[in-house]
Amino acid sequence: MTIAHQSSLQIALFATPFLVLLSTVLTAFHVGQSRNMDLIFSPMEVMAVMITVLIVVVLGLDGATNWFEGALLLACTSF
Numbered sequence: 001m002t003i004a005h006q007s008s009l010q011i012a013l014f015a016t017p018f019l020v021l022l023s024t025v026l027t028a029f030h031v032g033q034s035r036n037m038d039l040i041f042s043p044m045e046v047m048a049v050m051i052t053v054l055i056v057v058v059l060g061l062d063g064a065t066n067w068f069e070g071a072l073l074l075a076c077t078s079f
Contacts, residue, residue, distance in 0.1 A: 020038070
């Protein structure tokens, strides 16, 4: 689980702010049909992230996972 947490933390702390700043630069130089990318999320998107975090925390409390928990995560992502 450590690899999954570290990679998601890396994306959250580096890639997302980098893309927001890159969109600002591209918009300033009028590259293509670029628009500013903002971090304004709808309430549905915020709830989806909160539910995802809750599921990961509950499944990772014991420090180990099994095949059934993996199957549940796959089922959640398929819907």
